[in-house]
Amino acid sequence: MRALAMLLALVATPALAQTPPPYSGQAWGQFSAPTPGATHIIGGTGLGCIAGAVALPPDGPGWQAVRISRNRHWGSPELVRFLQNFAGQAQRQGFPALWIGDMGQPRGGPMPYGHASHQIGLDVDIWLDLNPKPPSLPAAREAIDVPSLVLPDETAVDPARFTPAHAALIRLAASQPGVDRIFVNHGIKRSLCQMFPGADWLRRVRPWRGHDSHMHIRLRCPAGQADCRDQPPVPAGDGCDASLAWWLSEDARRPAPRAPGPPPRMPALCAGVFGGR
């Protein structure tokens, strides 16, 4: 009997390894460090994880990471390099240091609060705040307050707050190699459509709710990451059309109903990341 039980345990082990880890922000939010080793991106930005994530330093040429205590400045090496390049370019063009908000958790995955995506080390929120940023200790950047740049009815930007420099920063981000899309409030997109009719980079600037004081940059899956799943590509055209007008409709203003059915299933490969040391 004992031998049989051991044999069954042996046979069962490979199957257990394929059991997906829980889809739980609490569970994935508990990790304080990434798994070591090569970077492995698994799944998509709304349902996935990352092994071998790297951290963005709290300060660097042209950037200051904010809300360090959340421990969400982890991502793929490509995302960290992207931010270093982008912040450096912005600095050379005369922008103040950029406030870098949440990237991902040390092992990616769902978060206990704050985001549905940001799960595979390819997303980052950058605050749209162009006030001068003198050097400061990271601890002094825990409580930040950036006002909305959009009118209360969300038809356009607030001209008292949104400047051509804000538009130039979004354009610079949308023109970087590797960027899949950038989410901004639909009111910001509407104003960009008026300012830059027909511009090619506008296609990658996508309207969403919220996002009225930060932009959310998403990179494409890096080359060689065979288990990384990109979203469908952004549609052709600049997006300054009926799909943009929809955001002002009654439908769009109603909160989206929760999807019925069982909770999402994490990719089975994430079991190794979840259980890794």
Ligand SMILES: [Zn+2]
């Ligand atoms: Zn975001």
